[in-house]
Amino acid sequence: MKPKYKRIILKLSGEALAGENGFGIDQDIINNIASEIKKLHEFGTEIAIVIGGGNFWRGRSNDNMDRSTADYMGMLATVINSLGLQDAIENLGLETRVMSAIDMRQIAEPYIRRKAVRHLEKNRIVIFSAGTGNPFFSTDTTASLRAAEIDAEIILLAKKVDGVYDCDPEKNKNALFYDKLSYIDVLNQRLQVMDSTAITLCMDNNIPIHVFGLKDTSNIIKVSCGEKIGTIIS
Numbered sequence: 001m002k003p004k005y006k007r008i009i010l011k012l013s014g015e016a017l018a019g020e021n022g023f024g025i026d027q028d029i030i031n032n033i034a035s036e037i038k039k040l041h042e043f044g045t046e047i048a049i050v051i052g053g054g055n056f057w058r059g060r061s062n063d064n065m066d067r068s069t070a071d072y073m074g075m076l077a078t079v080i081n082s083l084g085l086q087d088a089i090e091n092l093g094l095e096t097r098v099m100s101a102i103d104m105r106q107i108a109e110p111y112i113r114r115k116a117v118r119h120l121e122k123n124r125i126v127i128f129s130a131g132t133g134n135p136f137f138s139t140d141t142t143a144s145l146r147a148a149e150i151d152a153e154i155i156l157l158a159k160k161v162d163g164v165y166d167c168d169p170e171k172n173k174n175a176l177f178y179d180k181l182s183y184i185d186v187l188n189q190r191l192q193v194m195d196s197t198a199i200t201l202c203m204d205n206n207i208p209i210h211v212f213g214l215k216d217t218s219n220i221i222k223v224s225c226g227e228k229i230g231t232i233i234s
C-alpha cells in the first residue's frame with residue numbers, strides 16, 4: 001500500500017476514544033489508534049490530528065447552562081483527550097506536539113500556524129486541541145479551519161458508522177449508503193455528517209472529506225492510501 005496524501009488532518013470524535021459506555025478514555029482503544037497513527041507516520045505522511053470532546057462534555061447538550069460556558073468546558077475536554085492521545089503516541093516512540101487554541105502554556109504550545117507547519121515538516125505529529133478557541137463552534141469546524149490553514153490535502157473523518165447514510169443506519173436498516181457526495185448534497189439534504197459551518201468551510205476551500213468507520217482502526221491506513229471505503233465528500 002502506498003500513501004495517497006502528503007499532509008492530512010485526522011479528525012477523531014471524542015467518542016472514538018471511549019469504550020462501550022461512551023464515556024472517558026479506554027486505554028486499549030487509544031493505544032490501538034496510536035499504533036495505526038504510527039504506521040501512517042512510517043509511510044512519511046504528515047499528520048495533524050483534531051480530537052473532539054464528546055466523551056466528556058458537549059456544550060450543546062447542556063440546555064441549563066450558559067452556552068458559552070458550556071462550550072468552554074467542551075473545549076477543555078478536547079485538551080484532556082489530546083494529552084491522552086499524545087501520551088499513547090509518544091509511548092510508541094514518536095515525537096508529538098499538542099497545540100492549544102486557548103492559552104495554557106504549562107501543558108500545551110499556543111496554536112501558531114507557522115509553528116504547526118514547521119512541526120509537520122520536521123515529521124512531528126501535531127494535535128490541535130481546544131477546538132477553534134471559540135464557543136458556538138465544533139471540532140469538525142476546527143478540522144476544516146486547520147486543514148485550510150496548514151494546506152492539508154484532505155480531512156479523514158473517523159466515525160462510529162462506516163460512512164454517510166441518508167438516515168441513521170443504527171435506527172433504520174434500510175438506510176441508504178453513499179460512497180460519494182458533493183458538499184452541496186450534504187448541506188441540502190441536511191445529512192448528519194459534519195455541521196454546516198464545517199462543510200461550508202471545506203466547500204469554499206476545496207478540501208475533500210473522507211468519512212470512514214473507526215470500528216476497524218486499520219481503516220486509518222486504508223483511507224490514507226485512497227482505498228474506496230466509506231464516503232468521499234468533494
Ligand code: UDP
Pocket residue numbers: 012013014015051052053054055057058059060070071072073074075077078130131132133134135136137138139140142
Ligand atoms: N467546542 C467549542 N468550540 C470549538 C470546538 C469545540 O465550543 O471550536 C466545544 C463544544 O461545546 C463541543 C465540545 O467542545 O460540543 C466538544 O467538541 P465536539 O462536540 O465537536 O466533539 P465530538 O462530538 O467530535 O466528540
